[in-house]
Amino acid sequence: MTETAPETDTDGSTDRIDLTDRDTATPDYDDAFDAVVVGAGLAGSTAALTMADEGLDVLLVERGRYPGAKNVFGGVLYTPTLRQLVDVDAAPLERYIAERRFGMLSDEDETAVSISPGEWHDPPHNDSYTVLRGEFDEWLAEQAVEAGATLVTRTTVTGLLREGDRVVGIETDRPDGTIRAPYVVLAEGGNSLVSEGADLKEKDRRENVAVGVKEVLEFPEREHAIEDRFRLTGDAGVSYHYFGEGAVGDAFGGGFIYTNGDTVSVGLAYRLSDAATSQPDPEGTLNAFKTHPAVAPLLRGARTVEYTAKTIPEGGADEIPELVHDGAVIVGDAAGLVLNNGLHLEGTNMAVESGYHAANAVASAAQRGRTDADALAAYREDLESSFVVENLERYEWLIERVQADRELLFEELPRAVADAGSEYFRMDRAPKDQHASTAKRELLRAVGGYTGAAKLAVRYRKLLS
Amino acid sequence: MSVEPGIPTVDNESIEDRLYTVKYEDPGDSHLDVTIPGICAEKCVTTDCVKVCPADVWREGEDGVPNIAYENCLECGSCRWACPHGNVEWEYPDTGAGVTYKNG
Ligand SMILES: Cc1cc2nc3c(=O)[nH]c(=O)nc-3n(C[C@H](O)[C@H](O)[C@H](O)COP(=O)(O)OP(=O)(O)OC[C@H]3O[C@@H](n4cnc5c(N)ncnc54)[C@H](O)[C@@H]3O)c2cc1C
Ligand code: SF4
Ligand code: SF4
Numbered sequence: 001m002t003e004t005a006p007e008t009d010t011d012g013s014t015d016r017i018d019l020t021d022r023d024t025a026t027p028d029y030d031d032a033f034d035a036v037v038v039g040a041g042l043a044g045s046t047a048a049l050t051m052a053d054e055g056l057d058v059l060l061v062e063r064g065r066y067p068g069a070k071n072v073f074g075g076v077l078y079t080p081t082l083r084q085l086v087d088v089d090a091a092p093l094e095r096y097i098a099e100r101r102f103g104m105l106s107d108e109d110e111t112a113v114s115i116s117p118g119e120w121h122d123p124p125h126n127d128s129y130t131v132l133r134g135e136f137d138e139w140l141a142e143q144a145v146e147a148g149a150t151l152v153t154r155t156t157v158t159g160l161l162r163e164g165d166r167v168v169g170i171e172t173d174r175p176d177g178t179i180r181a182p183y184v185v186l187a188e189g190g191n192s193l194v195s196e197g198a199d200l201k202e203k204d205r206r207e208n209v210a211v212g213v214k215e216v217l218e219f220p221e222r223e224h225a226i227e228d229r230f231r232l233t234g235d236a237g238v239s240y241h242y243f244g245e246g247a248v249g250d251a252f253g254g255g256f257i258y259t260n261g262d263t264v265s266v267g268l269a270y271r272l273s274d275a276a277t278s279q280p281d282p283e284g285t286l287n288a289f290k291t292h293p294a295v296a297p298l299l300r301g302a303r304t305v306e307y308t309a310k311t312i313p314e315g316g317a318d319e320i321p322e323l324v325h326d327g328a329v330i331v332g333d334a335a336g337l338v339l340n341n342g343l344h345l346e347g348t349n350m351a352v353e354s355g356y357h358a359a360n361a362v363a364s365a366a367q368r369g370r371t372d373a374d375a376l377a378a379y380r381e382d383l384e385s386s387f388v389v390e391n392l393e394r395y396e397w398l399i400e401r402v403q404a405d406r407e408l409l410f411e412e413l414p415r416a417v418a419d420a421g422s423e424y425f426r427m428d429r430a431p432k433d434q435h436a437s438t439a440k441r442e443l444l445r446a447v448g449g450y451t452g453a454a455k456l457a458v459r460y461r462k463l464l465s
Numbered sequence: 466m467s468v469e470p471g472i473p474t475v476d477n478e479s480i481e482d483r484l485y486t487v488k489y490e491d492p493g494d495s496h497l498d499v500t501i502p503g504i505c506a507e508k509c510v511t512t513d514c515v516k517v518c519p520a521d522v523w524r525e526g527e528d529g530v531p532n533i534a535y536e537n538c539l540e541c542g543s544c545r546w547a548c549p550h551g552n553v554e555w556e557y558p559d560t561g562a563g564v565t566y567k568n569g
Pocket of ligand 2: 510512531549551553
């Protein structure tokens, strides 16, 4: 590919990078690369792998000691696209998701819905697995290296090289750490200092960013605590989602519990603007969530193995930046590709899908010897017709609605549903009829009577269409 | 023992113990700063940087300019967005220093 790629600078003396304490591969830096990928997260490693498969010489640059060292998610990894590219079954997976549960928490009650379709027990398990990013991201980057990519770690990209508007390489924090390459794939995650610094995207407003905190917990003195408490056998696992004031107070967001092999991940995420204005700090909110009466029994006797924090871009379809530039593309969280609306928290699948399409667009542009934005436009087009942009657009309205109705949905309704539930099932000597109508009355009152209920139904009908 | 009957106690570790679970390499210099201290001291009344930080890095300072315990930083980026005056200087610690997560 190097022969056809334009603008390849092989002048070693200025462009060579000193990476003596790299842990991976021993590349020959006299050969320039066709493409540089900034960040070995899910989007970056997928892009590197795909481009390497297409025959490109790829440099994958990661600031952590190893890929995954700086990364945090909930989390459930969604693998529909990844499965087409790598042997997912050989990856370090924790558990497949056999049950999803949605719990509405008022300050002391829970009302929950649980879904556990039998088919989730069968491969490919609805393509949903808990993983630990420290292990998984390293594995995925290794797959890219096996496909021929070169990985350097402990190297932070500090800026982009430009010739006019065109991106022609990267600057790093290594001595002489400048590398020219015809294509740069920006896969740096949501804290996208490089893309912003080069004016390829604007900094998000804090209303569009969520802060997430998470703990990985173990149960030192309780063998089988995870299997027993979450009713699991074999590799089955759960993903529990929580909303309402018992989860994140009056903030916009939610809490989660996921089961790993020998640990559980518990955490929450909510809007930064709420964290700044109304809600206690993230750590305090996490403490309250963990001690909620519906959550505490699941976590009793646990010890903290790791405490982590990270942000989520959640601006949705409206906030996707220009994805394609002369010599550069933006993928994954750096492009704001996360669906986070309460029902779904999906970014891993979007990171992989975008990395894949971007890589194919680069490979095809390289074949034509072009680096201009028009030649890379296939990336934007493919992404727009993929589930990524479709889903982000489809749920745009939901986020706006939920935001507008947040008091009702997160505070009043959870309380009313819990009250109605306890009324409906109340054990006393009054006839059930009477309980049922009191329960109905309480629910109706919360939503504003029959008219209110009808309006609410109309507002959310698209959920089912 | 449970304060409320029927609800088991969950021990929440202190922020110090929590941060202790994360491997950390000191980059030597702070990767965080405020751009114009005067804005913190005179203009800012909300200290949102302090409110959002999950790692107790930003602390109210006596002169109105926050103290920054950068070695607690989990590199989440929250303070960068939260400051309503765009007054947070935020860089990644050099060459992989800072936090290293094992699980993530
Ligand atoms: C609390 C939380 C819970 C979540 N839960 C889920 C979930 O359950 N399911 C789900 O699907 N999604 C979840 N997400 C979203 C998901 O984690 C992201 O969408 C996904 O990780 C994005 O992948 P990425 O490759 O784009 O970015 P990242 O995973 O952030 O990777 C970016 C990489 O670039 C590196 N990097 C950054 N800047 C530089 C630089 N300048 N130089 C060199 N390297 C750099 C980073 O170290 C990192 O390795 C969650 C997110 C959070 C924060
Ligand atoms: S929020 Fe911004 S301006 Fe206010 S104290 Fe913090 S850094 Fe300074
Ligand atoms: S990046 Fe996160 S952990 Fe670090 S100082 Fe800012 S808010 Fe605190």
